[in-house]
Amino acid sequence: MRPDTDEEPGRRLVVTQVSIDIDKKMKIPKILIFFCGLFFLVEASWAQLRIEVIGGGATQIPVAIVPFRAEEGLAQRLTPVVAADLARSGLFKIVDPGGMNPVPHEPEQLNYPQWRARGADAVVIGAVTKTRDGRYDIRFRVMDAVKQTQIAGFVYFATESQLRLTAHKIADVIYEKLTGDTGVFATRITYVVKRGPRYELHVADADGFGAQTVLSSNEPIISPAWSPDGARLAYVSFEQKKPIVYVQSLTTGSRRAVAAFRGSNSAPAWSPDGRRLAVTLTRDGGSQLFLINADGSGAPVRLMQSTAIDTEANFSPDGQSILFTSDRGGGPQIYRIPVSGGAAQRVTFEGSYNVSPRHSPDGKGFTFIQRNNGRFNVAVQDFASRQVQVLTDGGVDESPSFAPNSKIILYATEVGGRGILSAVSSDGRIKQRLTADVGDAREPAWSPVVNK
């Protein structure tokens, strides 16, 4: 009955399916039909972690990742993780690095014409040495195979347990240097797994590995939300037979009920400074938005008054405004209100059911769930153009949230009656699925980029 915190490092998500669309002109539905068949092939021949990259179009950067010197002996080899990260993003074509003699680890060992002959635009090389204090010195370079110059070079010092994270950081550097966008491989995700009568709140690496249970309970857990510093989670737990909002530290595991008022307490959303939460409370009648302090101190401040349902608040990245779901106009639609108060402004107009808004971290738009003909799908809307793009056609999609680089949207859906997590690029072209080993996965949220 009482939830407990524990760790289960062995658990992980498995990336089973990846699709990449090369042709920008193709429309999404066709692509999905095409990839449904492809998924099957991938699934049938899937053995371990298999990433299928299709075609070699202009949008994919061909890059070779040469195994680092002396990484064979490591508890966790680095370059396979780097290559898997880059391949999964859909923006890279991994060029086979095998069979080179000598295997290059330093720039002067690179035979550029040979790499060009294999189609590589960039080559990643590196080496691992053990330091006297027992850590690892990991240095790598990203070389431009066309210009024959160095694009980037970094050194990391890592303990054995930090090897996997270091590989993600290396992938982030490569991604950033070659695409111009921030990499998100070294970030984390949280989600809820329901297995039988148990509910578990997990935190895992963005690639699904290293999942840990930070809360488990016999009662439902919903709506986990990362603090801006990535060190705390706010969530709704029903362990007291009613919805109560908690904030839990991921470093200490300690937690506090920050909204446990009479009635229901739900839908926590962090302010960008991490000091306040917007929550939905029913203590004064109806489901209404309030601001509370993230440490649970003080009295809630009502954000606005309506006779309708107001819920699912989400702060804009600049902290100035809040998007929320309201049925004040009849069906649920998305509205925006200044945090300082003022009139709510409706922002969604297409369709009769638009819910679960989440800002893109770049502030340019938001993702949400739109119902069309009884099907619930992930959509994005641009603030400036007001243009809506529906990105999925799963039918039972829920809880979308952006990766911190605004390029990927993580959401929950169902396949074969089982809850799974999926991700779609914000232009709808690249899709991937994450399946929990056991149970239903749901309620995902992507962590912010944290200074490490």
Place this chain on the structure above:
Amino acid sequence: MKRYLIAVITTAFLAACSSTPTKEQDAAAVEDRGGAAASQQQQPPRTTGPTTTPLEPKGVSGNPLKDPANILSKRSVYFELDSNIVKEEFKPMVSAHARYLQQNRGVKMTVQGHADERGSREYNLALGQRRADAVKQMMQLLGAQSEQVETISFGEEKPKATGHDEKSWAENRRADLVYPND
């Protein structure tokens, strides 16, 4: 000290047992299973001479909230899609609970709202809350006091039926009336 406590408890117990059914029951008596109220209700009509008392069927308690023959044992109000209107068929049950609360001012209970699985979990939580609030509002009009009824929602998290069809969804669009010792 211990002996004194036992004496007090015994006195209290006897006092509870001797209370008459016409008297307004206090909270403790209501929750007292198989106590005074039970024997009063289930006694056969008086006859002259020796009296017989039937054995109480196992599982049936004297608590009117638990008596299957009592409308108070009915606890679920079902709703139409996107609706929080309490339908005619559930009004006698809701009003019975309202009267019960009116007669037992010390009793507090919870109305738990629920929604079907379709759509946003948080929005469904709010829809369930609205259903619970509708039931509470009706109970207040019929004599319950606001402080006696807390309304909360489980949204789509506690489905009664786990299917993915209209039959299941209809069972899950409901409000449950829950007393502390349920």
